[in-house]
Amino acid sequence: MVLDTATAQRQVLDAADALFYERGVQAVGMDAIRAASGVSLKRLYQLFPSKDTLIEAYLDRRDALWKSMLAEHVDAATDPRARILAVFDFLSDWFQQRDYRGCAFINSFGELGTVSPRVADLASQHKEGFRQALTELSKAAGAADPDRLADHLILLSEGAITRSAISGTADPAARAREAATMILDASLKS
Structure with a gap:
């Protein structure tokens, strides 16, 4: 059965996402992606001409997913201060996911950041996007x-992400939320 392009891309990206996130981008070859996706190697290379283009697509997809999950938590809160603290609630929920392995951008940067300017750029863009989101939330809260x-x-967030990945517990999100509360108390005084 011949898969349409969108279905084949989705299957390849699903396989790449699971394998890259679990094992790391360098440890996973295109043959493993082929086997996990069920897409022939020829078709895989038609869709993603190199492993680098597949890694970029994986990171783009992770960025969109991460932003969506963050927005879901933040948008559920109405009070500007609560919207900031919702970031840490999001982190807690994320850390409790069965397959949590830390930040895909930090992990990929650690593996390839010195040899792949594109991976370094994507990691930088993702982190700057998060910082900009926090800046907007801080403005709305009247900082x-x-x-x-x-x-x-x-x-606080990045420290919690890394600490949680290493410790295997969601507790760093709660500690970071406590610290964020103290910082907000000091920063948002009238």
Whole structure:
């Protein structure tokens, strides 16, 4: 059975996402993607001419998914302060996912950042996008210096992401939320 392009791409990206996230981008070859996706190697290379293009598509997809999951939590809160704290609730939920292995961007950057300018750029764009989201939330909450507050919040978030991946527990999200509450108390005083 010949798969249409959209279906074949989805199957390849599903397989790449699962394998790259679980094992790392360098440890997974195109043959493993082929086997897991059920898409022939010839078709795989028609869709993604190189492993680099597949890694880029994987990271693009992860970025969209991450932004969607974050927005779902933040948009559920109406109070500007609660919207900031919802970021840490999102992290807690994310950390509790069965397949949580840390940040795909940090992981990929750690593997390829020095040899792949494109991976380094995608990681930088993803992290800057998160920082900008935190800056906007900080502005909406009335922070006197929203950029500085965002910098504090991103350090807490990124530290929690890394600590959770290493410890295998969601507890770092709760500790980061507690610290964020203290920072908000100090930053949002009238």
